[in-house]
Amino acid sequence: VKTLLRVALGVIAAIGGFVDIGDLVFNAQAGASVGYPALWALPVGVLGIMVFAEMSGRIVAVAKKPNFVLVKERYGPRLSTFTLVASLVLTVLTLAAELGGLGFVLNYFFDVSVPFFVLVALFAVAAAIYFLPFGGIERIFGYLGLALLVYLAASIKLDPDWGAIGRGFVPEAHGAAVYWYFVVGLIAAALMPYEIYFYSSGAVEEEWDEHDMTVNRANAFVGFGLGGLIAAAILVASTQVLKPAGITPESIGTVALVAQVPYGELGLILAFVGILFAVGGATIDTAFSAAYNLAQHQGWKWGKRFRLLDEPRFTLSLAGFLAAGFAIAQTGVDPIELTEYAVIFSIPVLPLTYLPILLVGNDEAVMGRFVNGPLARVLGWGYFGLICLLAVAAPVLFAWTNGGS
Amino acid sequence: VAALVAVAVLWSGCGGPMQPDELKRSIGTLESSAAEGALLANGVARDRTKATFVRVHARDLGETVEHEAEKLHDASAEGRVAFRKAAAVDLAGRISEALGNIQTAPDSRSEGRAAESSLTRLGDRAGRLAEGL
Numbered sequence: 001v002k003t004l005l006r007v008a009l010g011v012i013a014a015i016g017g018f019v020d021i022g023d024l025v026f027n028a029q030a031g032a033s034v035g036y037p038a039l040w041a042l043p044v045g046v047l048g049i050m051v052f053a054e055m056s057g058r059i060v061a062v063a064k065k066p067n068f069v070l071v072k073e074r075y076g077p078r079l080s081t082f083t084l085v086a087s088l089v090l091t092v093l094t095l096a097a098e099l100g101g102l103g104f105v106l107n108y109f110f111d112v113s114v115p116f117f118v119l120v121a122l123f124a125v126a127a128a129i130y131f132l133p134f135g136g137i138e139r140i141f142g143y144l145g146l147a148l149l150v151y152l153a154a155s156i157k158l159d160p161d162w163g164a165i166g167r168g169f170v171p172e173a174h175g176a177a178v179y180w181y182f183v184v185g186l187i188a189a190a191l192m193p194y195e196i197y198f199y200s201s202g203a204v205e206e207e208w209d210e211h212d213m214t215v216n217r218a219n220a221f222v223g224f225g226l227g228g229l230i231a232a233a234i235l236v237a238s239t240q241v242l243k244p245a246g247i248t249p250e251s252i253g254t255v256a257l258v259a260q261v262p263y264g265e266l267g268l269i270l271a272f273v274g275i276l277f278a279v280g281g282a283t284i285d286t287a288f289s290a291a292y293n294l295a296q297h298q299g300w301k302w303g304k305r306f307r308l309l310d311e312p313r314f315t316l317s318l319a320g321f322l323a324a325g326f327a328i329a330q331t332g333v334d335p336i337e338l339t340e341y342a343v344i345f346s347i348p349v350l351p352l353t354y355l356p357i358l359l360v361g362n363d364e365a366v367m368g369r370f371v372n373g374p375l376a377r378v379l380g381w382g383y384f385g386l387i388c389l390l391a392v393a394a395p396v397l398f399a400w401t402n403g404g405s
Numbered sequence: 406v407a408a409l410v411a412v413a414v415l416w417s418g419c420g421g422p423m424q425p426d427e428l429k430r431s432i433g434t435l436e437s438s439a440a441e442g443a444l445l446a447n448g449v450a451r452d453r454t455k456a457t458f459v460r461v462h463a464r465d466l467g468e469t470v471e472h473e474a475e476k477l478h479d480a481s482a483e484g485r486v487a488f489r490k491a492a493a494v495d496l497a498g499r500i501s502e503a504l505g506n507i508q509t510a511p512d513s514r515s516e517g518r519a520a521e522s523s524l525t526r527l528g529d530r531a532g533r534l535a536e537g538l
Contacts (some may be wrong), residue, residue, distance in 0.1 A: 107461055108457065108458050108461050108462070109457060109458075110457065111457045111460055111461050241444075245440040245441075245443075245444060246436055246437060246440050246528070246532070247437050247440045247441045247444070248433070248434075248437040250469070251462075251465055253458070253461070253462040253465060254441060254462075256458070257441070257444060257445065257448075257462070260448055260453065260454055261444070264448070264451075264453030264454070265453055265454055265455055268448075268454060268455055268458060269455070272458075
C-alpha cells in the first residue's frame with residue numbers, strides 16, 4: 001500500500017502525456033470518428049511507455065543518469081545538439097498549447113477572456129513550481145487529475161456494447177487512412193518524449209536508488225496504466241455520445257460535454273476539474289522537461305531543490321521556457337491544433353529519445369545485476385522498431401488525411 | 406519556391422470553383438455544430454448544466470458556424486454545387502441564430518427546449534443537404 005501511494009510521479013507523467021489538452025480532444029475525435037476499433041492502439045502505446053519508463057527509472061536508480069545525460073553520452077556532439085534543439089522546440093510548442101488550454105478551461109468557468117486566463121494560468125503554474133515541493137506538485141496535479149476517471153464511470157453508465165469494446169482491442173486490417181491516422185496518433189501520444197524526460201529527471205529529483213525498484217515499477221505500471229485507462233474511457237464515452245450524433249469534437253468544451261450527458265452538472269464539473277489539473281500537470285511536465293534537457297545537455301546543476309541563487313541558469317531557463325510558451329499562447333494559436341502538430345512531428349524525434357535508454361539498459365557494465373532481462377530486451381527492441389516505423393508513417397498519414405478530417 | 410507554391414495551390418484546389426467534397430466537408434461542420442448545439446441545449450432544457458459553460462460554448466460553436474458561412478459565401482461555385490452552397494449559407498444563419506438564443510439565455514429551460522428542437526431539425530437538414538455530394 002505504501003508503494004502504491006508513491007505512484008504520483010508515474011501518474012503525473014502519464015496524465016501529462018496521455019490526457020493533455022490535445023490528447024483529450026484527440027481521444028474524443030478517435031471515438032467520434034473511428035469508434036471502438038481504434039481501442040487496441042491504446043494498450044500498444046501504454047505498454048511501450050511502461051517498458052521505457054521502467055527502464056529509464058531503473059537506469060536513474062542504478063547509474064543516476066537521466067535521459068539527456070544518456071543522449072549526450074551516447075551520441076556525438078552534433079546529434080545530441082540536434083536532439084536537444086528538436087526536443088526543445090516540440091516541448092515549448094506543447095507547453096504553449098497547455099497554457100492556452102488552461103486559458104480555455106478557466107474561461108469556461110468564469111467567461112472573462114481566454115488571453116486573460118492564459119496570464120492567470122502562467123502565474124498559477126509559476127507559483128506552483130516556485131512554492132510547492134516536487135512531491136507536492138506531483139500529488140496535487142497527478143491525483144486531482146484523476147477526477148478524469150469520471151469518464152470511466154460515464155462509459156459504464158452509458159451502457160456500452162461490451163462485445164464491440166472487446167473486439168476493439170483486437171487489431172483489424174483496415175483500408176481507411178483516417179483509421180490508421182488515429183491508430184498511429186494514439187500510439188504516438190502515449191510515447192510523447194517529454195513523458196520520459198520528466199519521468200527520468202523526476203526519479204533523480206526523488207533520489208531513487210537501488211532500493212526503489214518496486215516504487216519504479218509501480219510508477220511505470222500503475223501510473224501509466226491509469227493514464228491509459230482514462231484515455232480509453234474518453235474514447236469509449238465519446239464513441240457512445242458523439243459518434244451517433246455525428247459530432248466532431250474540435251474543442252475541450254465538447255470533451256467536457258461528454259461527461260455531462262450521463263451525470264449532468266456534477267459530471268461537467270468533475271470533467272473540468274480533471275481537465276484543469278491534468279492540463280496543469282502537463283504544463284508543469286513540459287516546462288520542467290525543457291529546463292531539465294537543456295541543463296543536462298549543458299552539464300549544469302539542475303533540479304527543483306536548487307533556488308534561483310543556487311543555480312541561476314536552471315531556474316532562469318525554466319522561467320524563460322514558461323515565458324516563451326506564454327508568448328506563443330498569447331498569439332491566439334489554437335492549442336488543440338498546436339498539440340496535434342506537436343504529437344505528429346515529435347514522432348521523428350522518438351527514436352533519438354528512446355535509443356540511448358535501450359542501449360544503457362542493455363549494458364551490463366553500467367547496470368550490473370539490474371541489466372535488462374530477456375523480456376525487457378525483446379520488448380525494448382520490438383518497440384524501438386515500431387517507433388521507427390511510426391516515425392515514417394505519421395507525417396505521411398497526417399498529410400494524406402489532412403489531419404484526420 | 407514559386408513552383409512549389411504553385412503546386413501547393415493546385416494540390417489544395419485553391420482558386421477554382423468549389424468542389425462537391427469541399428462543400429460536403431463544410432456542411433459536415435455545420436451538421437456537427439448543430440448536433441452539438443442540440444446536446445448543449447438539452448442540458449439547458451433539463452437544467453443539468455452550468456450557465457457559464459453554456460454561454461461560452463454556444464458562443465464558440467456560433468463562431469465556428471459563422472466562420473464556415475463566411476467561407477461558403479466567399480467561395481465561387483457552379484451548377485448544383487452553387488444551389489446547395491446557397492442553401493448551406495442559409496442553414497448556417499439559422500444554426501447560428503439558434504445557438505445565439507441559448508447563449509443569451511443559458512439558464513432558461515424553455516429557450517433550451519426550443520433551441521434543442523430547432524438545432525436537431527437543422528442538423529437533420531444539413532445531413533440531407535450533404536447527401537449525394
